[in-house]
Amino acid sequence: MFKLKVLMIVLVVKIFVVFIGIAFFVVVMFSVDGGGVGGGGEFEDDMETEYTVNGIAPEVERFRPYFTKYAKEYGISEHVNILMAMAMQESGGRYADVMQSSESLGLPRNSITDPEESIKQGVKYFAQVLKNAGGDVELALQSYNFGNGFIDYAKENNNGAYSESLALDFSDYMAEKMGWDRYGDANYVQNVMRYLDSTTGTAGNSDGWALPLKNITITSDFGPRVHPVTGEVNKWHGGLDFACTPADNIMNVADGEVVEVIHSNVGYGNYVTVQHGKNEFSRYAHLSTIDVRNGDEVSQGDALGKCGTTGTSTGNHLHLEHLTQLGQAHEDKKDPRKTLGL
Ligand SMILES: [Zn+2]
Structure with a gap:
């Protein structure tokens, strides 16, 4: 009887130790990403942090709970820091109409007198232009300033993509049309982005990656998650x-040399790796077809292949990686969002 009791106690202690071990493991896994826990499957997009905050003043920072609340309400939780950078540009947090959103309601400037109401309306309006812009943050930002007409203008004149020169053209075009001296702030994107620090810091020449697709819709973030195919928990998504369709070209993000062209039915499927510098590689996985060969010199924007769903994949999509060396563990890779400034 005594022996049984001892055994029971030993068993309880063992279970307890295992439990502590698991809890510790979970805490460690989920703290690696600086609190930005995705925890989502393939199509969830509920990451909180992608830009580290650089220059958000206390005057705007004090309203963070409102930004968080309304970003969630309007389905753009991942853009809280962008919204706060916009508030820096709009008011610096010094006016009650924090987001200067009265104009988006057709009201005179500064006619909203409640900060929460201003933030709510500003977030709602940004969510709307972001949707119209197909998730393209730069195009949405510039349209927040110019109005939705800029999205149509981008579609007509630049395949729906934002560029600095397109913004300048639109500003001139509208000023002339309205008979005004100037129209809007053609540098709005740069003016907002200076409040955010989206660089990785250590990769050296990783600045200046171009987007790998014409239309950007992120379906799964970098970091720990439940694997969409195997269901394994805490698998690091490297x-x-x-999202992409089979007609879409997969475009090279920066000048470099093709160092891997692999055809496979498992894992990455058909994939290409391009080297841009001594410690900088981009990898493009699940392609349907590949248009380059090993050793090719490729320029930024060159088509590497077509979007596909080869390998371990649940549907057409591009899996893009930023490596600092070949054969790197997933956890040691860089978050492409940061390199791309998304
Ligand atoms: Zn992936």
């Missing part, structure tokens, strides 16, 4: 997933 790249960033984008």
Whole structure:
């Protein structure tokens, strides 16, 4: 009887130790990403942090709970920091109409007198332009300033993509049309982005990656998640997933040399790796076809292949990785969102 009791106690202690072990493991896993826990499957997009905050003043920072609340309400939780950077540009947090959103309601400037109401309306309006812009943050930002007409203008004149020169053209075009001296702030994107620090810091020449697809919709973030196919928990997702269709070209993010062209039915499927510098590689997985060969010199924007769903994949998408060396563990790779400034 005594022996049984001892055994029971030993068993309880063992279970307790295992439990502590698991809890510790979970805490460690989920703290690696600085609190930005995705925890989502392939199509969830509920990451909180993608930009580290650089220059958000206390005057705007004090309203963070409102930004968080309304970003969630309007389905753009991942853009809280962008919204706060916009508030820096709009008011610096010094006016009650924090987001200067009265104009989006057709009201005179500063006619909203409640900060929460201003933030709510500003977030709602940004969510709307972001949707119209197909998730393209730069196009949405510029349209927040110019109005939705800029999205149509981008579609007509630049395949729906934002560029600095397109913004300048639109500003001139509208000023002339309205008979005004100037129209809007053609540098709005740069003016907002200076409040955010989206660089990785250590990769050296990783600045200046171009987007790998014409239309950007992120479907799964970099970091720990439940694997969408195997269901394994805490699997580190070593790249960033984008929605795409088989007609879409997968475009090279920066000048470099093709160092891997692999055809496979498992894992990454058909994939290409491009080297851009001594410690900088981009990898493009699940392609249907590949248009380059090993050793090719490729320029930024070159088509590497077509979007596909080869390998371990649940549907057409691009899995993009940023590596600092070949053969790197997933956890050691870089978050492409940061390199791309998304
Ligand atoms: Zn992926």
